[in-house]
Amino acid sequence: MQIKLKLTVAAAIAAMAGLASAQDVVRIGHVAPMSGQQASYGKDNDNGVRMAIEDLNSQNVTIGGKKVRFEIQTEDDAADPKQGTAAAQKLCDAKVNGVVGHLNSGTTIPASKVYNDCGIPHITGAATNPNLTKPGYKTTYRIIANDNALGAGLAFYAADGLKLKKVAIIDDRTAYGQGVAEVFKKTAQSKGMQVVDEQFTNDKATDFMAILTAVKAKNPDAIFYGGMHPQAAPMLRQMEQLGMTNVKYFGGDGICTQEIIQLVQGAKTLNNVVCAEGGASLAKMPGGEAWKKRYDAKYPGQFQVYSPYTYDATMVLVDAMKRANSADPKVYTPKLAETNYKGVTANIQFEPNGELKNPAMTLYVYRDGKKVPLN
Incomplete structure (x- = not known):
């Protein structure tokens, strides 16, 4: 009787292992200042990635014929260049499938070389210094207007x-x-x-x-x-x-x-x-206002600036994986250059250097304690 029970438990464990292996895990790295004076930006960016991952997991995505489950791995760079490269190396060592980040140009520029060297693509929805795309790395993309x-x-x-x-x-x-x-x-x-x-x-x-x-x-x-x-x-x-x-x-x-x-x-x-x-104001983004309502319901009072872009960055990475039928960075990275994705923020296509094609820009003022678009 005891032997039979052990066999039954072993069979159940084996069945569960089979289920787990049938569902591949795809990990998206995210880096931003999660501590320090700029932590409110980092949290907002992180929320954008998490929203995208929740949406993807609700869609039962299959890549290369296998059902996949998406997970986030967030690292804190504290807006510090040295910490930024260390975070990038940590994500490389962890063999994440792609990276959204970083927030600051001062951390994103040195980190971009780390990602290039380990062959993992990253998309920033926040770093705006034009020097980011000057080295011509095939792993570097930006989905926001530059400085x-x-x-x-x-x-x-x-x-x-x-x-x-x-x-x-x-x-x-x-x-x-x-x-x-x-x-x-x-x-x-x-x-x-x-x-x-x-x-x-x-x-x-x-x-x-x-x-x-x-x-x-x-x-x-x-x-x-x-x-x-x-x-x-x-x-x-x-x-x-x-x-x-x-x-x-x-x-x-x-x-x-x-x-x-x-x-x-x-x-x-x-x-x-x-x-x-x-980028456009939320009201002029293709899916801005509807997306913002969902965001506010999930993360009340946390919206800053860039979360719609980190949301789209996550979706663009996964869109390239789907088109390549693979979550392997070596296989899907070339597909990023061919992106034509209808996102929340814009219809996203890239220039050969990884810059966003036809980026929008919006001026804002503050009136009666509210941020108001001028154009």
Whole structure:
């Protein structure tokens, strides 16, 4: 009787193992700052990937004739380049099937070489420095407009839309901050604007009084800040303290968040902000508003900027796997170049260098404590 029971248990275990092997696991890596000042971005990006994986698992996807189950492996790069390459190497060693990330250009650019060397494709929906795609890695893709579009768009609006003449430029010395500031500067100067001052800070600073006092003495019409919202918010508060309430404040997608509304703590200078995001506004995205309703129901109060893009990035990776009939990066990576995917954010196709074809860009302002698209 005991022997028979053991045999029955063994048979059940064997049957379960058979079921498990019949369903392949495909792991999508995700990297972003999950800790530190930029953790709200990281969490938002992570939510986007998780939503995509839940949707895929509900669709009973088959790849190469086998039913697959998708899993996420999230790594924290803390917006630090060294931690970013370590996270990338960890995902390579774990042999994930593809990667969504990173958030920051300063982490994505060095990580892209790691992914190239180990042959795993990655798609960023957030890193915007144009240098990311310059090495020509066949594993690197971006599904959002780069800084050439963002910095130039803001400069055109400053010169042509608002007829501003004098601007001061501050950046946080990161790859993202310097990159977008440089594009803004060159475009503004080409439009006849005068750059009256240039100052530098870092992506951990919170006290900008000395910098702003120096800038105020040059009497600019506007400040352009190349950096992220954890620095932009206290800078805006300190501008109000210094009486700089008529100075326009420009920035890229790094400051163009929901969280900045809370962080400025009621400073009126928020009304002077003009920021740019790659991509259409949610209302103009093909599936933006319906997707956002689902997101808010699942992750109330957590939306920032990039989660629709990390959602689409996950879907684009899996779309290439389906078309290749394989989740093996060596097999499906070439299919990414042929992508023609109708996503939440856009109809996604790539240039030969991995950049998004025909990227949209949207300018935003803040009115009555709400982020409002200008175009």
